[in-house]
Amino acid sequence: MNRRFLAGARSGFRIFLPLSIGLIPWALVTGVALTSAGLSVVEAMGMNLMVYAGVAQIATLPLIVAGAPLWLIGLTALALNLRFLIFSAAIAKGFHDVPLKLRIPSGYLLIDGVFAVCTERMLSVRDRHWRFGYFLGPSLWGWGLWQCFVLTGVLGAGALPQDWSLEFMATIALMVILVPLSKNRAMLVAALVGGASSVLLRGMPLKLGVIVAIVIGIIAGFVAGRVLPERKEA
Structure with missing residues (x-):
């Protein structure tokens, strides 16, 4: 130390x-x-x-x-x-x-x-x-x-x-x-897409909708990280 x-x-x-x-x-x-x-x-x-x-x-x-x-x-x-x-x-x-x-x-x-x-x-x-x-x-x-x-x-x-x-x-x-x-655009996209997907898929058996929604959110965040430019500080 x-x-x-x-x-x-x-x-x-x-x-x-x-x-x-x-x-x-x-x-x-x-x-x-x-x-x-x-x-x-x-x-x-x-x-x-x-x-x-x-x-x-x-x-x-x-x-x-x-x-x-x-x-x-x-x-x-x-x-x-x-x-x-x-x-x-x-x-x-x-x-x-x-x-x-x-x-x-x-x-x-x-x-x-x-x-x-x-x-x-x-x-x-x-x-x-x-x-x-x-x-x-x-x-x-x-x-x-x-x-x-x-x-x-x-x-x-x-x-x-x-x-x-x-x-x-x-x-x-x-x-x-x-x-x-959420200050990070990719994280914000992942949260929004994952949250919306979990609501839409809530009827899946064994609560698998949550798992599928997480995967969808991660994919969306990954794509957003590659496509969307990062915010530039003023």
Whole structure:
């Protein structure tokens, strides 16, 4: 840990801190959902540590409870996490000269909010120590915050008031994360096309419409990234 690494970590933490508050309701909802599905504390936190993706966890829980085929559970989780493949490709240049042993765990720590607020600055700085600190600072903070409040949701599922509308708060939190991402035209196209497709395909059996809509949105975003010019700063 040199001085440049610590400077980058502090800078990344400061820029991500306001957005990270949105992780709290989403983590609580995930914790409550894990417990409601019948998982023990150990099982719930084990799944949370391994998957570390709230959307995929909540989407696959009903399938697990219903005894859905393993291939469908895996396909659903894979489809919902495909966005991280795009995120990883977009942020990869920021890890230039970072050792492989550090890049691999960084892939596990990557989340939507960190990608949304940190990518642009990270790609513009040459110092690899500062860049890695800029990524790792907010990423570790997000991971710790998520684990703490998922555990809170798991342990306090029965004590949380039903009129808190945590599901609605979690939706708002995801929308807050979506706003910074929409500055990129390809991401905006992917979100609009994917969202419209999910509505049109909602009648498909086994909720496969969501998976198909995600694939359509990713394809649309990829095409938009190749065809549409990037916005130029004034």
